[in-house]
Amino acid sequence: MNIKAVLVSLSLFVLSESVLSAEPNPSPVEERVQALLAQMTLEEKVGQMTQIDFSVVSVANGQDAENPVDQAKLDDAIFNHHVGSILNTPTTPNNRAQPIEKWRNITQSIRDTAARSRLKIPVIYGIDAIHGATYTQNSVLFPQAISMAATFNPELSFKEGEIVAREVKASGLDWNFSPVMDIGRQPLWPRLWETYGEDVHLAQILGGAFIQGHQGEDMAAADKAPTCLKHYVGYSYPLNGKDRTPAWIGERALREWFLPGFEAGVLAGAPSVMINSAEVDGIPGHANYHYLTEILRGELGFKGFTVSDWEDIIRLHTRDKLAASPREAVKMAVMAGVDMSMVPFNFSFYDLLLDLAKSGEVPLSRIDEAVARILRVKFQTGLFERTEPALPVAGYFATAEAVEVNRQAAREAIVLAKNDNRMLPLSKTASILVTGPTANLLSVMNGGWTITWQGASEELYPKQYPTLLQAIQRKTSGRVTFVGGQRFSDEINIEQAVNEARKHDVVVLALGEKPYTETEGNIDTLALDPVQLQLARAIFEIGKPVVLVTFGGRPRIITEIADKARAVVLGFLPGMEGGAALADILFGDVNPSGKLPISYPRAVNDITPYDHKPIEAYETNQYRPLYPFGHGLSYTRFETSGLSVKPAQIKAGDSVEVSVKVKNTGTRTGKETVLVYLNDIAASVSRPVKQLKAFEKVELQPGEQKTLHFTLTAQAMSFIGLNMRRVVEPGDFKVMVGDESVPFSVLPN
Structure with a gap:
């Protein structure tokens, strides 16, 4: 697939209400769906809407069995309850990566059993492969989404999608619960790192490229697999920052910042959507008819199926107190637009929905609608034609090419935030x-959903990948001393660290967060752990030059120590190759090129995104982060000049052409991302001071100059107007690149 064509299609998308057309003549897939649906009993239909955890069909102690399938339980699930989907690992609740042959045995047993059912409808097996085949041992594990966003490199995201799909399919699995297309604008939220950051356009492009790489032109291809957009919609913006707590998002903000990522995912072809586990404006995601049906289906044109998140239909009753009974919860969710229930530990959804359908409380037409959507995806992804794992292991799993792409992604994901007096690169x-708690661990560079759910089981990580400490030791002939522990929580002897610092030329101080995800990662403050600050203050006290390195999924507050450090390197979650990549940058073997996909806050309560409103930077209010969105230094220098916008006047609906020169004025080859911002100077709804509308990453030799060209369409100039519809209003606009800005005007039609 041509990656440039993918990016053009994603950057030019328009509101689906303007592009939806009448349904075409029935396709061969649609004919097969309807023919199969006509043969199905009500029980078989309700079963297709049921998704169970693997533990329901597992033998006891499934972690220890070569094939942990309990055949009698699997027969019951498929023959008596007709389940449409299974998810997760054989080790719930302590999810754990499995050998690839074990996965192939598991999924083959499920395929063989489904093939013996009356209608031979395949089961679709889902897994959280969010930065690689997470739960397959020795898979290629990429930087997490927040770090992939820092690359500003859609081609790498596209290649990641290709590689993840191959390794999922080689594992015998079918369906990937990824990517997260909600926007990361609440830094306390413990799933921030699963997003592509705070900017809408960046998330659209990076997420869309991942989906296109993962699915290709044909999801039925042996090396492609369907994706699942998460978590529709507004899940990422809880008011208090805690996971699975309420968001308060007005409809205009929802349409301006939170829906566009999902719209881009729909445009890119994602055939499934997982639903927000929490609530927005008092309505839990699983009961929100307006979001699930009127907007997702009616406006965004989504044709695939929706799946609940973990136990969330049950929680409409037990947690949210929206439903008076489990039965009412099932009715509420299905009628709101939920097509498949991640139950996950029993067949209660099946039993309750069957009863509701027989009583007429849930119309058969709604059942048929949901089942048709599920069957359609199963046909589109080739499951009906698959009798064994789609791909062999050799040549498709952990290949040299995949490892090299991952290494490049890690190198481009790391952000050099400060480099006073050219402290870096270090001498070899x-x-x-x-020293520091993140210096000698792989887990801190990978985060949650890595080998285990929380990603914290360091003993399970593959030993061939170096930690930061090990990578530094391999890179230099100089003396390297480590003062730290074997676990993140180990107490570090501060007195010993200070004494050793006096004996060395430089200190690499590695701080940050332990791995986490979901509610396990909830915190009360972005402040760095006091014990880490205590270590840092003691080190700075002796006056040795310090390189501060951080790892973690959120921007923990480092202002005090960043001001004192000679260099600051923000690692976030660069994946398995992160240690080697960071050492490459520290010693100058790689020129850093990462840019921040979020605004890095200066203080715990000073949370302002880069695309803020004018009122947020007026009088005493300021946008004053420690490091702004798009910030990232290099070992060379780049300059942009000659910004041009043509024509200077257009009619509403037309586009403008932007060109700008970028030159490497330094002495090293490097990569630079040119960011194109737009400001609507005056409008009927207050507009951000600037918004990213285009970007391109280029590699330039010393002295080399390139002219880059961008098209800003009417979509880029539009916003959600007074009537909650997307509009382009006549008036003055400003394009900004680097230190330059050029105006243009949109005339009334």
Whole structure:
């Protein structure tokens, strides 16, 4: 697939209400769906809407069995309850990566059993492969989404999608619960790192490229697999920052910032959507007819199926107190637009929905609608034609090419935030003290959903990948001393660290967060752990030059120590290759090119995104982050000049052409991302001071100059107007690149 064509299609998308057309003549797939649906009993239909955890069909102690399938339980699930989907690992609740042959045995047993059912409808097996085949041992695990966003490189995201799909399919699995297309604008939220950051356009492009790489032109291809957009919609913006707590999002903000990522995912062809586990404006995601049916279906034109998140239909009764009974919860969710229920530990959804359908409380037409959507995806992804794993292991799993792409992604994901007096690169003969809780762990560079659910089981990580400490030791001939522990929580001897620092030329101080995800990652403050600050203050006290390195999924507040450090490197979650990549940058073997996909806050309560409103930077209010969105230094220098916008006047609906020169004025080859911002100077609804509308990453030799060209369409100039519809209003606009800005005007039609 041509990646440039993919990016053009994603950057030019328009509101689906303007592009939806009448249904075409029935396709061969649609004919097969309807023919199969006509043969199905009510029980078989309700079963297709039921998704169970693997533990329901597993033997006891499934972790220890070569094939942990309990055949009698699987027969019951498929022959008596007709389940449409299974998810997760054989080790719930302590999810754990499995050998690839074990996965192939598991999924083959399920395929063989489904093939013996009356209608031979295949089961679709779903897994959270969010930065690689997470739960398959020795898979290629990429930087997490927040770090992939820092690359500003859609081609790498596209290749990641290709590789993840191949490794999922080689594992015998069918369906990937990824990517997260909600926007990461609440830094306390423990799933921030699963997003592509705070900017709408960046998330659309990076997420869309991942989907296109993962699915290709034909999801039925042996090396492609369907994706699932998460978590529709507004889940990522809880008011208090805690996971699965309420968001308060007005409809205009919802349409301006939170829906566009999902619209881009729909445009890119994602055939499934997982639903918000929490609530927005008092309505839980699983009961929100307006979001699930009127907007997702009616406006965005989504044709695939929706799946609940973990136990969330049950929670409409037990947690949300929206439904008076489990039965009412099932009725509420299905009628709101939920097509498949991640139950997950029993057949209660099946039993309750069957009863509701027989009583007429849930119309058969709604059942048929949901089942047709599920069957359609199963046909589109080739499950009916598949009798064994789609791909062999050799040549498709953990290949040299995949490892190299991952290594490049890690190198481009790391952000050099500060480099006073060219502190970096370090000399390969310098004596270095390495200290801090994140210095000698792989888990801190990978985060949650890595080998285990929380990603914290360091003993399970593959030993061939170096930690930051090990990578530094391999890179230099100088003396390297480590003062730290074997676990994140181990107490570090501060006195010993200070004494050793006095004996070395430089200190690499590695701080940050332990791995986490979901509610396990809830915190009360973005402030760095006091014990880490205590270590840092003691090190700075002796006056040695310090390189501060951070790992973690959120921007923990480092202002005090970043001001004192000679260099600051923000690692976030660069994946398995993160240690080697960061050492490459520290010693100058790689020129850093990462850019921040979020605004890095200066203080715990000073949370302002880059695309803020004018009122947020007026009088005493300021946008004053520690490091702004798009910030990232290099070992060379780049300059942009000659910004041009043509024509200077257009009619509403037309486009403008933007060109700008970028030059490497330094002495090293490097990569630079040119960011194109737009400001609507005056409008009927207050507009952000600037919004990213285009970007391109280029590699330039010393002295080399390129002219880049961008098209800003009417979509880029539009916003959600007074009537909650997307509009382009006549008036003055401003395009900004670097230090330059050029105006243009939109005339009335």
